[in-house]
Amino acid sequence: MILQAEELYRFYRSGEEETRALRGVSLTAGAGEVVAISGPSGSGKSTLLNCVTGLDDPDGGSVRIAGRRISHLPEAEKARLRSRLVGVLFQSGNLVGHLTVARNLRLAQALGGRPDRAYLDELLDRLDLVGLRDAWPSALSGGEAARAGLAVALACRPALLVADEPTGELDAGSEASVLDLIRDQAREKTAVVIASHSAAVRNRADRVVELADGRLV
Amino acid sequence: MLTWLWLYGLLTRRGARLAVAAAGIALAVALPAALGVFLSSAKTTMTARSVERVAVDWQVEAQPGASITTPMPGTFREVDFAAFDGLSTPTIDTGPGRALGLPADYADVFPGQTRLLAGDATGALLAQQTAANLHAEPGTTVTVHRRGRPDAEVTVSGVVELPEADALFQRVGAPAGAQPQAPPDNVLILPAARWHQLFDGSATARTQFHVRLDHQLPPDPADAYIKVTGAARNLEVRMAGSGLVGDNLGAALGAAREDALYSQLLFVFLGVPGVVLAVLLTASVARSGAVRRASEQALLRARGATPAVFLRLALAETLIVWAAGTLAGLGLAALTGPVGGWGAVSAALGLVVTCATVLPSALRPGSVITGRAPVTTGRPPAALRFWLDFVLIAAALVLFRLTTGHQLVLVPEGLTQISVDYWAFAAPALLWAGLGLLVWRLVLLLVGPGRGLLARLAAPLAGGLSGTVAASIARQAGPIGRGVTVAALAVAFVLSTATFNATYRQQANVDAVLTNGADVTVTRTTATEGRLAGVPGVSAVEPLQHGFAYVGSDLQDLYGLRAGTVLSAARLQDAYFPGDTAAGAVGKLAARPDALLVSQETVTDFQLRPGDLVRLRTQDGQVVPFHYAGVVAEFPTAPRDSFLVANASYLASACPRSCGSTTFLVSTDGTAPHVVAARLRDRLGPSAGISDLDTTRRIVGSSLTAVDLGGLSAIELGYGLALVVAATGLLLVLGFAERRRTFALARVLGARPRQLGAFIWTEVALVGLGAALLGTAAGWAVARMLVAVLTGVFDPPPDQLAIPWGHLAVLAGLGLVVLPAAGLIALRAARRPPLTVLRDL
Amino acid sequence: MTVVACQDVARTYGRGHKAVVAVHGISCGLGRGDHVALTGPSGSGKTTLLHLLAGLDRPTTGTIAWPDLDDEPRGHVGVVFQGPSLLPPLDAAENVALPLLIAGQPAADARLRALAALDAVGVGDLAAKLPQELSGGQAQRVAVARVLAGSPQLIIADEPTAQLDAPLAVRVVELLVTVAEELHAALVIATHDARIAQLLPVHWRMRDGGLTC
Known part of the structure; x- marks a missing residue:
């Protein structure tokens, strides 16, 4: 198993109110597996992804990626593991605005400590971004931006790819092509976790996990 | 590698913003460096003048x-x-x-x-x-x-x-x-x-x-x-x-x-607020763009950036801004002279300032991606909640009371070191800070609880939208409050500096007039009045008798004037005659031929009452009777505090030989006094003593006067005006850039350019009027305190502040250019197709 | 009863060899009561067309007319778009009242109508909330209330549901349709979501700047 998240609990407190975002959620994903997480707004999808990627620590439970615990570590330690093991893809804003597409990829590789020009060129080629190498993020269309974001997420050959509504702003054609690319990546022995309410995502997943009120359904 | 990539991107795509931050640093570096250069050269001049002045070491x-x-x-x-x-x-x-x-x-x-x-x-x-x-x-x-x-x-x-x-x-x-x-x-x-x-x-x-x-x-x-x-x-x-x-x-x-220490005091008094302002300004610039920065940082974090990486990137950005700002600042300062050691000090100061302003905003950790513009609804800043503004102002007034009358520069008996009472700085510094906070409070009050008033004030510009405009401004209270405060402080800085300098110049002039007595003074000549009057550039000539006489055993200067004409040629000031006016005192002389004006000290020593008989003994022993008519404190060309003034005609008849020589007070018709003096010198030959106001102004009093604040005031004011422009124009434009979404949305909803203008012009007017009114008030208050604290540099102390009309006009003109320009830039930016703008944001 | 009519409209950005043709050869019309879904891949020119229809941009060639609006679309068009479409510094009621104030209505009337519109779309209790305090669905409802309050004859929505969950998205679109029916207005919704498009009777498809009705 590449991702092993066990019995995750996460509570937020603001003033008197306590929000129970996660109430004992376990999630696994193996190499080459695409897991879709679906559920309405506020069901805890984003919290789950934050815990899985080590951006947030669960109040209870633990997260292991490729056999190494990522939860409850010092921030620097978590960041180092994340940069090598996890690729993160958001709905938008995946690119640093003041760097071109290729430089965004190089930045990601530099953060992971794995500069690899050959792989960078291969990714650009595979995601049909060769012509956009030197394009600025603000000049990209929605589909192009999503493909570029995916390229950046994959720049360090992560073991786990986590995507939060990656196709929320795409038309049907772009959505299908991005999902196909993600599927292809899974075949390269990457575990994929996608949170989405899109039917197209669910249709292409190996497994669909329903989340409601912080619990698995 | 990582750092270079990041910097490369910042420099190519965010160059303008970095340049603006660097400009703020440049201001913070340039002022102390330029002032330092000025101070060093002033001190060198003082030393050189002292050496020149001494005939035998x-x-x-x-x-x-x-x-x-x-x-x-x-x-x-x-x-x-x-x-x-x-x-x-x-x-x-x-x-x-x-x-x-x-x-x-x-x-x-x-x-x-x-x-x-x-x-x-x-x-x-x-x-x-x-x-x-x-x-x-x-x-x-x-x-x-x-x-x-x-x-x-x-x-x-x-x-x-x-x-x-x-x-x-x-x-x-x-x-x-x-x-x-x-x-x-x-x-x-x-x-x-x-x-x-x-x-x-x-x-x-x-x-x-x-x-x-x-x-x-x-x-x-x-x-x-x-x-x-x-x-x-x-x-x-x-x-x-x-x-x-x-x-x-x-x-x-x-x-x-001693004069050097005073000039050092001026340096601190006038320089520190400027540096503080530049810091505030840079911090405000660094703060804008916080939203995008936060989302970038969140992204980096998701990509596995460790805190050390954040620190490295932030430091790299800080150093770039510092290096660019320092180079520019030192370049500016180099215009005033070789920067030398002051350059190093200022560069170090710049580093501290950059770290304090750029570093925090570059380091602020982003944990979530926030895509929304910050809207302030919260409480006022802590400093205001604890009434720090009133506390500071009260403390300033108390300290001012306690330190007034203290000698600023202390020259202890028998020691070679002299020292400065730096405590005296505390009062104006606290006042300045307190007034800044008070301005902030007032602005927050106006845009917050005073929203109704703001809406009414906005009505002429915004019409039916005034309530909405006021609400929109109220929710931007934080940035607008900071903007107005920085702008008002910049205005206050310019005005207090200009007022101080103008007052200083006014007093230097008074001193020069007092010493020289007239535009040009001619002594030791046998030439007649008519001969002098014939020289081109001379408008009037007034003879003044000068001799010595004993009052009791005290030898005093004795002046004889022509009561009928003296007022038109000699620059007599009311302040010379305590409890009377110049015209009144001269009138007393005119009323009685043997009238005599004496110093207050003499009045006290001899218990004189008006009309009392005073007998003066001339140097060759002749006794001449006078009648005491009034008190005189200062008189043109009179060197000491105790002297006597009488009618020239009476002196001439009472002691024709021994009542001294004639001094001519020459007024010019607008020709520069030193030019007229040169002509007189040609005409009268080398034996005549001729001094003119221009030269006297340079050499009288202290060598501090001699150094002339002109250079200092040019540096200060150029700098202050740059600050005002930056604080008003730049902060406005940056603020509008942050609110492109708001303007684009308003356009989509059908707002015409005129209606968008209502939002923009109301804010421009708020910043402009706020800065002008509050800044002027604060500047006046600080100037008053500065002049009072620094009384020691004035000789004689001023009766009233000189109002720097020229600078006020320049400031107003600048405001009338910069503010509309900022508004127009914002209006132009709001013309882009709104849906495209919204997509980009 | 024609709200907007396009005749051979084209819009080009830039000049010379750098010119980009965003839309071209578009002829179409909308009458009152027409409900249209505008679909097409990203970059196909949907946003440009919406700009033109709303009168926010002018065509490079061709003509657009708004016969029912006396050729002055400003103030008669309601717009909802993707992402946060509310002005951040204004609360919900102020946001809804804004187009009325822009159109010159007295402040008190505008406020009353704004509150009524918020009630009508079921978010009357959010009147005093700032946009940052609203969820995505709530914000879009307020945006719909803003359209309703303005009583426009043309409603234009650019990807209004892009950031919403599917069930929420459907509800927002249904609300838009209801409002359009109530006002007897023309409605155009640009979307890439086939299920959303299905909720509308007429489909316009865009491809490479061209339109097939």
């Missing part, structure tokens, strides 16, 4: 019965002194005086000591006053009544003036604070050989070595003072009691070092 006097064998430093000449009982020509006798023996090349070595007025310097010379008393001229034979010896005769070859007579005839070794000795009435200067013939072995003979040191002095007058006085004491020790040093150069440097 040291007068080393052999003690009675001893002779000096210790070698003298530098260039030196032996000068001999002896007393005589009188001089006489066949028709006229004068009283006792001193005879000097000078070597032949003395005038070449010490050119400032004597000035030849007539004849040549090869033989016996008479001081000008002595020659006048004896009616002697070159070729006249004069009998010298030697003390205890037979009379001798000398033939006068020339007449000289002794400009530094006070120093020349000083009592060397007199204890500090002792009454200075008046120079002798009669002075005879002989070639050394002749002096030795006449006075060798005389009981009154004294020998001095006049020394000119090499002038390789430290540029700072305080250091130069320590070096010179140290050397003087060292020489005294080596002379082992055989001689004492009259340290003229040390005394001049001692006065200059």
